[in-house]
Amino acid sequence: MALEDFAAEMDRCSQCSYCKWIPFDQMKSWRFAKNCPSIAYHNFNSYSARGRYAVGRSLTKGQSGYSDTVRDVVYTCLTCGSCDVSCKVCRYNLEPLEMVRELKFRLVEDGQKLDEHQALVDSLNKESNTMGSPRSERGKWADDLVLPRLSSEKVEVLFHAGCRFSYDKNLQETAKAAVSLLQKAGVNIGIMGEHEMCCGGRIYSMGYRDEFTRLAKANITTWAKAGVKTVVTSCSDGYHAFKRLYPKLGSQVNVFHTVEYLDRLIQEGKLKYRSEIPVTVTYHDPCHLGRQGEPYITWEGVEKKIKGQIIVYEPKKPRYNGAWGIYDPPRNVLRSIPGVELVEMERIREYSWCCGAGGGVREAYPEFSLWTASERIAEAMATGASALVTACPWCKSNFMDAIETLGDKMKVYDIVDLVQKAI
Amino acid sequence: MTLPKHVYKTLEDIVGSRNISDDPAVLDSYRYSLAHTAIHLGPFYDTFTPRGAAVLLPGSTEEVQAIVKLCNKHKIKFKASSTFWSAQGYPSEENTIQLDMRRMDRILEIDEKNMFAVIEPGVIGATLQAEAMKVGLNTHIPGSGCSCSILASATSYFGSGPSNLYGGCYYENLLGIEWVMPTGDIFKIGSLGSDCGWFCGEGPGPSMKGIARGLLGSKGAMGVFTKCAIKLFAWPGPKTLPVEGIIPAYRVALPENFRAYTVAFPSWKAWADAAHLIWDTGLGYLAHRQFNMFGRDLKFAMVKILTDPTKTLGDLVELLDDPEVQRITEDSMRDFQIVLVGMTPRDIAWQEKAFDEILARTGGWKVEAMNAPEIHDWVLLYLIRLGHKNLNLVFGGSYDGCFGLLGAVDYGTTHVEETAMFKKEWEKRGAVVQAGGDCTMGPIGGQGGGGTGLWENFTCFDPHDKESVVGTLEFFDAATILGLERGWGVGMEKWNSQNRGPDGKTTPKVERDRIHIGAPQPSVFRYQGKVREAFNPNDLGDAYYETLED
Numbered sequence: 001m002a003l004e005d006f007a008a009e010m011d012r013c014s015q016c017s018y019c020k021w022i023p024f025d026q027m028k029s030w031r032f033a034k035n036c037p038s039i040a041y042h043n044f045n046s047y048s049a050r051g052r053y054a055v056g057r058s059l060t061k062g063q064s065g066y067s068d069t070v071r072d073v074v075y076t077c078l079t080c081g082s083c084d085v086s087c088k089v090c091r092y093n094l095e096p097l098e099m100v101r102e103l104k105f106r107l108v109e110d111g112q113k114l115d116e117h118q119a120l121v122d123s124l125n126k127e128s129n130t131m132g133s134p135r136s137e138r139g140k141w142a143d144d145l146v147l148p149r150l151s152s153e154k155v156e157v158l159f160h161a162g163c164r165f166s167y168d169k170n171l172q173e174t175a176k177a178a179v180s181l182l183q184k185a186g187v188n189i190g191i192m193g194e195h196e197m198c199c200g201g202r203i204y205s206m207g208y209r210d211e212f213t214r215l216a217k218a219n220i221t222t223w224a225k226a227g228v229k230t231v232v233t234s235c236s237d238g239y240h241a242f243k244r245l246y247p248k249l250g251s252q253v254n255v256f257h258t259v260e261y262l263d264r265l266i267q268e269g270k271l272k273y274r275s276e277i278p279v280t281v282t283y284h285d286p287c288h289l290g291r292q293g294e295p296y297i298t299w300e301g302v303e304k305k306i307k308g309q310i311i312v313y314e315p316k317k318p319r320y321n322g323a324w325g326i327y328d329p330p331r332n333v334l335r336s337i338p339g340v341e342l343v344e345m346e347r348i349r350e351y352s353w354c355c356g357a358g359g360g361v362r363e364a365y366p367e368f369s370l371w372t373a374s375e376r377i378a379e380a381m382a383t384g385a386s387a388l389v390t391a392c393p394w395c396k397s398n399f400m401d402a403i404e405t406l407g408d409k410m411k412v413y414d415i416v417d418l419v420q421k422a423i
Numbered sequence: 424m425t426l427p428k429h430v431y432k433t434l435e436d437i438v439g440s441r442n443i444s445d446d447p448a449v450l451d452s453y454r455y456s457l458a459h460t461a462i463h464l465g466p467f468y469d470t471f472t473p474r475g476a477a478v479l480l481p482g483s484t485e486e487v488q489a490i491v492k493l494c495n496k497h498k499i500k501f502k503a504s505s506t507f508w509s510a511q512g513y514p515s516e517e518n519t520i521q522l523d524m525r526r527m528d529r530i531l532e533i534d535e536k537n538m539f540a541v542i543e544p545g546v547i548g549a550t551l552q553a554e555a556m557k558v559g560l561n562t563h564i565p566g567s568g569c570s571c572s573i574l575a576s577a578t579s580y581f582g583s584g585p586s587n588l589y590g591g592c593y594y595e596n597l598l599g600i601e602w603v604m605p606t607g608d609i610f611k612i613g614s615l616g617s618d619c620g621w622f623c624g625e626g627p628g629p630s631m632k633g634i635a636r637g638l639l640g641s642k643g644a645m646g647v648f649t650k651c652a653i654k655l656f657a658w659p660g661p662k663t664l665p666v667e668g669i670i671p672a673y674r675v676a677l678p679e680n681f682r683a684y685t686v687a688f689p690s691w692k693a694w695a696d697a698a699h700l701i702w703d704t705g706l707g708y709l710a711h712r713q714f715n716m717f718g719r720d721l722k723f724a725m726v727k728i729l730t731d732p733t734k735t736l737g738d739l740v741e742l743l744d745d746p747e748v749q750r751i752t753e754d755s756m757r758d759f760q761i762v763l764v765g766m767t768p769r770d771i772a773w774q775e776k777a778f779d780e781i782l783a784r785t786g787g788w789k790v791e792a793m794n795a796p797e798i799h800d801w802v803l804l805y806l807i808r809l810g811h812k813n814l815n816l817v818f819g820g821s822y823d824g825c826f827g828l829l830g831a832v833d834y835g836t837t838h839v840e841e842t843a844m845f846k847k848e849w850e851k852r853g854a855v856v857q858a859g860g861d862c863t864m865g866p867i868g869g870q871g872g873g874g875t876g877l878w879e880n881f882t883c884f885d886p887h888d889k890e891s892v893v894g895t896l897e898f899f900d901a902a903t904i905l906g907l908e909r910g911w912g913v914g915m916e917k918w919n920s921q922n923r924g925p926d927g928k929t930t931p932k933v934e935r936d937r938i939h940i941g942a943p944q945p946s947v948f949r950y951q952g953k954v955r956e957a958f959n960p961n962d963l964g965d966a967y968y969e970t971l972e973d
Contacts, residue, residue: 011887012820015455016813017506017570021549024569024810025673028663029557030530030550043442043480043525044449045507051452064447073448089671090813092736093820306740307721307857308850309819309885316737323669323732350670 003060003106006099008303010057012311013094019049019083022351032346032379035082037354037372046073049083049096056103066112074103075114076368078361079205080287080354081322088321093303093311097292104207104359116364117206124211128197128218131167139193141165141172145179148190150226155190157182158228160242162235163198164393170400171393177420178234178258184423185270187261189232195222199233201241201288202394206360213249216241220251234258234416236392237358239326240288247296257289259391259415263329266336273422276339281413282385283330283342284376284399285352286392291322322350330391330415337422343383345376353379355395362398373402377410387411389418426476426520430497434479434520437489442480442526450474453521455510457927458821458886467925468892472513475502475521482526484601484609484649491647491963492607494520500963503647505544505572511580511642515922515929515965522647524572530554531650534621539598541621541652544574549810551653553663561658563590566866568812578648580640583869583877585711585806588701589764590656591871594636598624598652602635605646605959610635621652634958637951637968644964645955659766666804669732674800675807680765682775683803685714685793686782687758691836693785694757698832700781701761702873706774708764709806710867715758716815716881718858719843723752723792729814730801736817751792758790759867762806818856821886823895824879825902827915829869832876838911839863842880845905846898854894856883879915912943922966929966939971949973 021027022035034040038047045051055073058064077100084097107113120130127135139149141161148155159182165175182189200215223231231253233239242255265271285291297318304314327349334342347353356362356372377399380388388410390396399412426434426445435443444450454471476499481487487503494501503522504512514521528545535558540551548569551562565576566584573593576582578600582593590596599615599622612635615621616628624632635641635648660677668674688694701707717725724742728734734742742748763778765771782788793802805811815822826842828835839861847860862881869875882898885891899916906914921938924930939948952970955962 008887011456011458012885014813014816014820015507016816017508018813021547021570023670023673024549025664025666025675025804025808027549027553027808027810030546030554033547033550033553043523044444044452044478045523046449046452051449054452054454055448058448058451064451067446067448069444069446070448085670090811090817092817305819305885307818308853309856309883309888309891310736310739311819311885312735312737312739316735319735321670 001098001102003056003102006056006102007060009094009099010053013050013053015050017048017050018086018089019096021086022082022347023086023089026351028346032353035086035347035351035353037078037080037356037368037375038076041368041371042076047076049087049100052077052100052103053096056099066110071107071112071114074107075360075364077104077359078354078356078372079359081292082287082351082354085291085322085350088319092319101205105209108207108209114360114364117360120363121203121208121211124198124203124215128215129167130163130198130202133167136194138166138196139191141175142179142191142193145176147179149193150190150228151193151195153190154227155188156227156229157187157189158223158226158231159189159191160196160199160231160233160235160238161191162233162238162393164397165235166196168393168397171396174393174414174416175234178416181271181416181419181423182232182261185265192222199238199241201237201245202358202360204241204245205358212245216246216249220246220249223253228253230254230256232256232258232261234391234393234414236286236289236293237394240292243293244296247298257293257326257391259330259333260326262416262419263332266333271419271423273338275422277337277418277422278339279387280341280343280385281334281387281389282345282380282383283334284355284380284388284390284395285327285349286390286395287352287354287358289391290325290327290352291350293325294320294322295324325350333415333419334389337418340418343385345379345383347379355390355398357394357398369398370402370405373398374406377402377406377408381408381410387413389413389415391415430493430499431477433493434477434490437486437493438479438481442482443477445477447474449478453478453513453523455513456886457510457923458892467896467927468889470925470927472510472515472927473517473519475514476518478521478523480523480526484603487522487603487647487649488607488609490520490522491603491605494963495607495961498961498963500965502965503544503643505575506547506570508567508571510919510923511967515927515967517928519965527649533558533560533655535560537622538655539621539652540655541650542574543650544572544648546573547571548573549808552808555655556658556660556664557662559658560655561590562653562655563587563593563596564809565593568809570812573653574648574651577653578636578640578651579642582640583866585713585809585866586709587866587870588710588868588873589708591654592869593653595871596654597632598622598654600624600632600635600648601650603647603649605961605963634954637954638947642967644966644968645959657766659764664804664808668801672730672732672801673804674797675804676800677803680768680771681803682763682771683760683799683806684763685755685758685760685790685802686787687755687790688785688787691757691839693787694759695833695836697781697785697787698867698873698876700784702868704777704781705872706763706777708762710759710761711806712759712864712867713806714760716862716864718856719756719861720752720859723755724748726793726798730798751790755790755793760802760806761867762803815881818883819885819891822881822883823899823916825882825899825914825916826878826880826906826911827918828878828911830875835876835878838909839878845902846880846882849898849901852894854884854891855898858883913938921969935966935969936971939969945971
C-alpha cells in the first residue's frame with residue numbers, strides 16, 4: 001500500500017471525532033473518557049486520527065509540506081489502535097490505524113526521520129535488537145536455565161524472549177519464570193539464544209517498513225530451518241508481529257502469548273498453585289495483545305458498491321475492530337490465583353488506554369510517553385488496587401519508570417510473576 | 424493569510440506556545456469537506472472550508488476575552504467551535520482565527536438538588552450523562568449524538584434530540600450563561616448576572632438568552648460562550664450503565680422500569696395520532712424515528728448487522744434476501760422507537776398500560792423482532808446514550824438531510840410519502856443509496872412535552888465518487904424545487920447554502936438577503952441584524968448568524 005491508496009478514506013472520514021474518545025457506550029466518567037493519548041496531550045485536531053487523515057490529504061495533495069510540526073503530528077502516534085476501535089463502532093470502510101502507519105512509512109521513505117529514533121534503528125541494523133546491546137549476549141538471560149537452544153537441538157515450541165526481556169535485567173526474571181512454568185507443565189520448549197532476532201514490531205510501528213520486512217523474513221527463515229511449529233512469547237509487541245504481521249510474509253507457525261498458554265495449562269490442571277497471594281490487582285490490556293491481537297485472516301479483494309453507493313468488499317473483508325483480541329485468558333489466569341482479587345479499570349479490553357511506550361514515542365517524546373503512563377497509573381489507583389498487572393515488558397517498563405518519577409507506591413507485575421509466586 | 428508576527432506573538436503570549444499553531448498541515452485539520460456534510464450543506468465535490476489564519480486552544484475565559492479583544496483591535500474575524508460536528512463550526516471566510524475550545528472541558532458543578540450542571544464548551548453529552556447518572560440525573564443529548572458539545576448545542580444551535588419529549592430541548596434547558604461578547608466584554612446572562620447563581624436563564628438578572636442565541640443558535644458567530652448551566656432531569660436507573668456485548672454490538676440490560684419499543688402503524692395518520700396521544704398522555708422518556716435513517720428497505724437488515732459482531736455491510740445483500748427480514752421490514756414500514764421509563768413500579772405499569780391503549784386506539788403494534796433481548800438491549804443503549812450517531816455515514820461516508828418538514832406532526836406525516844417516493848425515483852439513478860426512498864427520521868416531539876415534529880430524509884452518498892456527489896447535488900436541487908412548488912419552502916438540503924457558496928466561503932450578501940426576504944418570517948433576520956449591529960459592531964463573526972438589513 002501507499003499513502004495515496006488511502007485517498008478514498010481521506011475523503012470518506014467524516015471528521016466526527018469519535019476517534020478521540022473511547023466508545024461512548026462504555027463511558028463511565030468524565031475523567032477516563034478519552035482514548036487517544038496523542039490528541040489528549042497535544043489537543044490540536046491534527047493529533048487525532050481524523051486530523052491525521054486531513055494531514056495525509058494535505059501532504060499528498062501538496063497543500064502543505066513537511067515541518068517539525070508535521071513530524072511531531074505523525075510520530076506522536078503511538079499506533080495503539082484505540083482510534084481504530086472507536087471509529088469502527090460505526091464505520092465499516094475506514095482503516096485509520098493502517099492509514100497512520102502508512103503516513104509514518106511515507107515520512108521515513110521521504111527522509112523525514114527523527115534523530116531520536118536513529119540509535120534504535122542503528123542497533124537493529126547492527127545487532128538485531130532494539131536495546132543497543134551486543135547480539136552475542138542475547139541468550140545470556142537463560143544461561144542458568146536448562147533449556148534447549150534451537151541452533152543445536154530441535155524442539156517444536158520456541159520461546160521468543162524478545163529484545164526487552166533478553167537485555168533488561170530488571171525484567172529477565174519474568175522471562176525465566178515463563179519458561180520455567182511452561183517446562184513445569186510439560187511443554188517441550190526451546191529458545192534461539194544468540195540467534196534470536198528482534199521481531200521488528202517496534203520498528204514497524206515507527207515507520208520503518210523495510211527494516212521490519214528484513215527482520216521478519218530472517219526470523220521466518222530461521223524458524224523454518226529449525227523446524228519450529230509454534231512460537232510462544234511473553235512480549236505483546238512480539239505477539240502482534242508474529243500473529244498479525246508475519247503471516248502476510250508467509251509465516252505459518254502457531255503463535256501464542258504466554259498468558260494463553262498458561263490459561264490453558266491451568267484449566268487442564270497441569271499447573272497447580274501452592275500459595276496464596278493476598279493482593280488486589282488491576283489488569284492493563286496491552287494494545288498489541290488486546291485490540292491488535294486479533295488473528296490474521298488472509299484477504300485479497302476489491303471494493304465494490306451495492307445499492308448504488310454502499311461500499312462493501314468482494315470477497316467479504318475481515319474486520320479488525322478489537323472484538324476478538326486476547327482479553328479473557330489473562331483475566332482467567334489472574335482470577336485463578338488464590339488470594340488475588342481482580343478489579344477492573346474504567347478503560348479495559350478493546351478500549352484500553354495505552355501505556356505510552358509504543359510507536360517510537362518512548363524514544364522520541366519521553367515527556368509525552370511518561371504522561372501517558374501516568375494517566376494509566378492514575379486510573380489504576382482509582383480502582384483501589386495496590387498493583388498494576390500487565391502482560392508486556394514494554395508496558396511494564398514504562399509504568400515502572402512513571403511510578404518512579406511520580407514517586408507513587410503502586411506495584412507493577414507481569415502476570416507471569418504472580419503465577420510463579422503462587423506456584 | 425499569515426497573521427502579522429506581532430499579532431501571532433501576542434496571541435502566543437495569551438495561550439502559550441503549546442496552544443497556538445499556524446502550521447499549514449495543522450490548519451488543514453481544521454477544514455471541513457463540503458462533500459460530506461453531516462449537516463445540511465450542499466455537497467460540493469473536493470471543496471473544503473477555508474483555511475484559518477491560526478488555530479488557538481484557549482484554556483480559560485480570561486484567555487478567550489483577551490483573544491477577542493485583540494481580534495477587535497486588529498479587526499480579525501474569529502470562530503469558536505467545541506466538537507466540530509458540522510461545517511458550521513469552521514471558518515467560512517478567509518483570514519479567520521479558529522478557536523478550538525476543547526481544553527475548556529470541565530464539568531464545574533452538578534447541583535443535584537436543583538438539577539442542573541455548570542459546564543464548559545468541551546463537555547460532551549456522553550461525559551455529562553455519565554457524571555449525571557452517578558447522582559440519579561440525566562441530560563438531554565442533541566440529535567447529533569453524545570460526541571457533541573452540550574454547551575454548543577444549547578447556546579449555538581438547535582439542540583433538538585430524542586429526549587426532547589421528557590428532557591426538553593436545549594433552548595428550554597439553558598440556564599445561566601457566561602458570554603464573552605463579540606466586543607470582548609463579559610456578560611453574565613440570567614440569574615448569574617445578578618450574582619444569584621446559575622439556576623435561571625431569564626432572571627433575576629438580564630434576560631438576554633434570545634439575544635445571545637438568536638433563532639436557531641448563534642453558531643459561533645456572536646462571540647464565545649465560555650460557561651453555561653444546563654437543566655438535568657431524573658434518571659431512575661443505575662449509576663453506571665452495565666454495558667455488555669462484543670463491539671460494536673454493545674447492549675445494556677436495565678431494570679424493569681426501562682422498556683424500549685419499536686412500534687409501527689397501519690397509516691401515517693395513525694402514526695401522527697399516536698404521537699398526539701403520547702403527548703396528551705404525558706408518557707415516554709424519549710422517542711425518535713431512529714433506525715429508519717438507514718432507509719425503509721434496509722433498516723431491519725442493518726439492525727441485524729449492528730447487533731451481530733460477526734457481521735459487516737458485506738452481509739447486507741444476503742440479509743435482504745431473507746424472507747423473515749423482509750417480513751419484519753414490511754411490518755415496520757411506518758415505525759418509531761420509544762423508551763418508557765418509570766420513576767416507580769406503578770409509574771411504569773401505568774405507562775405500559777396507557778401505551779398499549781394508544782396502540783389499540785390507533786391500530787399500531789409492537790414490532791416483536793425488535794423486542795428480542797439482544798436487539799432490545801442494543802436499542803435501549805443506543806437511544807439512551809446516542810453514541811452511534813456516526814452511523815449516519817455508515818454506507819458511503821456522507822449523508823445529508825433533505826426536505827426537512829418542520830411543524831405540526833401531521834404536517835410531516837401528510838407529506839412524508841410524497842417526498843419518499845420522489846426520492847426513491849432519484850435513488851434509481853444510482854448517485855445515492857437505494858434505501859426505499861423513505862429514510863425519514865426525527866424526534867417524536869420537537870420540544871419538552873411533545874409538540875412539533877421534524878422530518879429529515881437522510882440521503883447517503885460517497886464523497887470520494889464525483890458522480891455520486893454531483894448526482895446528490897442534482898437531487899437536492901430537485902428536492903428544493905419540489906419543496907417550493909408544494910409550498911414546503913426550501914428544505915434542509917439548502918439551509919446552509921444560505922451561508923456558504925460552492926467555494927466553501929460565505930455566500931454573497933445579496934444572495935443571502937434574497938433568501939431571507941423570501942423566508943416566512945423575514946423580520947426575525949431584521950431583528951438579528953439589529954442585534955448584531957449593537958453587539959458585534961466590528962462584524963467579527965460570520966454569516967451563520969443570519970441577518971437582514973431594513
